[in-house]
Amino acid sequence: MNIITALIPFCALALAGCGAAEAGKTTEPVKLQQVQACFASGGEGYxxxxxxxxDPEERKKGLMGRRDLDENAGMVFEYQEDRPARYGFWMYKTLIPLDIAFLDERGVIVSVRHMLPCTSSRSSDCPIYPAGKPFRNAVEMNAGYFKAHRIDEGDRLIWPSEGTCPP
Structure with a gap:
């Protein structure tokens, strides 16, 4: 048996793990835990x-493949320890423009970035949007959300908010 013949079963098994989205099909979105949260900014609550x-797989997938995001909805990327300032996010296979707020361990926003979809089929062609400051967690919202609500550095995300959001 030559090396090519020996590798065929291995390659077939490896390719079976590829998601249906890679083959142009759609897959059911993974159901993540949803919680109520609140942005606190200038005495107002949103x-x-x-x-x-x-977990790493949920964070890697993020909002990839989503065609829309409800107006007051987003995704928190939760980490167990601080990330360095050079750490960032990308928009590979992300179809909608997003804003991202990087948060410290208390939920205080340390930086905000605007991110555009990457249309390249090669992940290496997609820009990375670094935090610019050390952070613990991050939250992605529709592009323009933070500007529309005057939410910026120094403001805070409270999550879960357990139904309380400052007036």
Whole structure:
């Protein structure tokens, strides 16, 4: 048996793990835990519903493939320890423009970035949007959400908010 013949079963098994989305088919979105959260800014509260991406696979997938995001909805990327300032996010296979707020361990926003969809089929062609400051967690919202609500550095995301959001 030559090496090519020996590798065929291995390659077939490896390719079976590829998602249907890679083959041009759609897959059911993974159901993540959703919680009520609240942005606190300038004495105002802005209630939102966020999905929590807390394990590496959930964080890697993020909002890839979504064609829309409800107006007051987003995704929190939860980490167990601080990330360095150079750490960032990308928009590979992400179809909608997003804003991302990087949060410290208390939920205080340390930086905000605007991110555009990457239309390249090669992940290496997609820009990375670094936090610019050390952070613990991050939250992605529709592009323009933070500007429309005057939410910026120093403001805070409270999650889960357990139904309380400052007036």
């Amino acid at each position: 209630p939102v519903t966020v999905e929590i991406a807390s």
